[in-house]
Amino acid sequence: MGGIVADALHSRDMPADTPVSFSPSLALTLAFALALVAGFLLKAWLTSRQIRHIARHRQEVPATFAAHISVQAHHKAADYTIAKARFGLLEMALGTAVLMGWTLMGGLNALNQALLSWLGGGMVQQIALLAAFALVNGLIDLPATLYQTFVLEQRFGFNQMTLRLWLADLLKSTLLGAVIGLPIAAAVLWLMGAAGTLWWLWAWGLWMGLNLLLMVVYPTLIAPLFNKFQPLEDESLKTRVTSLMQRCGFAAKGLFIMDGSRRSAHANAYFTGFGAAKRVVFYDTLLKQLTPGEVEAVLAHELGHFHHRHIRKRMVGLFAMSLAGFALLGWLSSQPWFYTGLGVQPSLALLVSDAPAAPNDALALLLFLLVVPVFTVFLAPLFAQLSRRHEFEADAYAMAQANGADLASALLKLYEDNASTLTPDPLYVKFHYSHPPAVERLARMPSPAFP
Numbered sequence: 001m002g003g004i005v006a007d008a009l010h011s012r013d014m015p016a017d018t019p020v021s022f023s024p025s026l027a028l029t030l031a032f033a034l035a036l037v038a039g040f041l042l043k044a045w046l047t048s049r050q051i052r053h054i055a056r057h058r059q060e061v062p063a064t065f066a067a068h069i070s071v072q073a074h075h076k077a078a079d080y081t082i083a084k085a086r087f088g089l090l091e092m093a094l095g096t097a098v099l100m101g102w103t104l105m106g107g108l109n110a111l112n113q114a115l116l117s118w119l120g121g122g123m124v125q126q127i128a129l130l131a132a133f134a135l136v137n138g139l140i141d142l143p144a145t146l147y148q149t150f151v152l153e154q155r156f157g158f159n160q161m162t163l164r165l166w167l168a169d170l171l172k173s174t175l176l177g178a179v180i181g182l183p184i185a186a187a188v189l190w191l192m193g194a195a196g197t198l199w200w201l202w203a204w205g206l207w208m209g210l211n212l213l214l215m216v217v218y219p220t221l222i223a224p225l226f227n228k229f230q231p232l233e234d235e236s237l238k239t240r241v242t243s244l245m246q247r248c249g250f251a252a253k254g255l256f257i258m259d260g261s262r263r264s265a266h267a268n269a270y271f272t273g274f275g276a277a278k279r280v281v282f283y284d285t286l287l288k289q290l291t292p293g294e295v296e297a298v299l300a301h302e303l304g305h306f307h308h309r310h311i312r313k314r315m316v317g318l319f320a321m322s323l324a325g326f327a328l329l330g331w332l333s334s335q336p337w338f339y340t341g342l343g344v345q346p347s348l349a350l351l352v353s354d355a356p357a358a359p360n361d362a363l364a365l366l367l368f369l370l371v372v373p374v375f376t377v378f379l380a381p382l383f384a385q386l387s388r389r390h391e392f393e394a395d396a397y398a399m400a401q402a403n404g405a406d407l408a409s410a411l412l413k414l415y416e417d418n419a420s421t422l423t424p425d426p427l428y429v430k431f432h433y434s435h436p437p438a439v440e441r442l443a444r445m446p447s448p449a450f451p
Contacts, residue, residue: 106344126361192333232255259284300401
C-alpha cells in the first residue's frame, strides 16, 4: 500500500531517485491531508469546548429556566450531552483514521485491485467495488452504532429497541439499500461510460428525478417497512389540527400516528411526502407528552416552514449544489492526478492513450464522496446559521397561527424530555446547531410559560 503514496509523487516512468516536482498529484495529496487534519482538529476543539462549557454549568439550572426545569432534569441533560460529545470525539478519530486508510494508505486501491484480479474490468467489477466498499464501511461502523443504541441511549432511558428489532431494521435497511442503491449506481456508471463528456448532466438529471420520486413513494412504500402508521383517531385533536391547516392553506393526505416508542423515547412530529402525497406524522411519544394546544403549536411551527417555502428553498439549493458537484466530478474523473493524489492507481487507459480500456468510474465516485466532506466541513457555520434563521421564522409564524404560550411550553417539555442541554457553548452552536439554543429561541416567545 505504501507504494501508492509514492505514485502520487513520481510519474510512472521516473526513476526512484529523480527529484520530486510539485505536481498536481502532490498538491492534492498535501491539500487533502491538511484539510483532513485541520477539520478533525477544529471539530475536536469545538467538541471539547462544548464538554467543558456544559460541565461548568451543570450544577445550577439557568435562572431563566429555574421555574420550569428541575435540577434533576438539568443534570440529566448535561450528562447526556457530555456523554454523546465524548463518544463523538472517538467516532471522529475513528472516521478520520478510516478515511486516511481508504485513501492515502491505499485501502481503496487494494480493494479495487483485488476485485480487478477476480472479476476483470467491467460493470460487474465496478458494482462489486461499490457494494464491497459499502459493506466494509458498514461493518466498521457497526460497533459504534451498537454502543450508541444499547449503551449510551440505554443508560439515559431513551432506548426502547430490542436486539431483535435492531437486527430486523439492519436487515431491512441493507436490503433496501441494495434494491434501490445498486440499480441507481449501475445507471450512473453506465452514463459515465456511454453518455460522453456531458455524462454528469444526464446523471444529475437522473439523480434529481429519483430523489423526487423517493419523496413521493417514501410515505406509503418505504416508511411502513420500519414503523406502523395509524390514522389519528382523537376527533377533538383531529378537528383542531385540520382547522389549523385550513387556516394556513395547507392540504395533507392524512394525519397519522407513528409507533416511535418501539425504538426510542424521543418525541417528534414531521411532514413527509411531496405534492399530493404529503402526510402529517406524530410520534406516539409526542402525543403522550403534549396537550392538544401544544400539539397544535408544534404543528404550526412545521407549517411555518412550508409557508416560508423553506423546504422548497433547501431542495433548490441542494439540487444546485449537486449540479455543481456532478460537474466537478465530470472533470476530476478524467484527471490522473485526482486518483494518484488520493492513493489510488487508475487504470492504464487514463494514463496511456493506447492502453486497454478499464473503467475508473466507480473509483471516481467513491473518491469524490470521500473527499468532498473533508473540504466542505468549513462551510458548516453558514448552513447552520441559515437553518437557525429558518427555525426563528417558523416560530414566528406558529405564534401568529397558534398560541405562543402553548408553543413555548411545548418546547420546554421537549427540551426536558429529550434531555437537550440548556447551556451549550456559543461557538459550538454557531458551527453545529441547526436549531437555535433554548435560551435564544424561547426569549422570542413572550408568554406565561417563559416570561
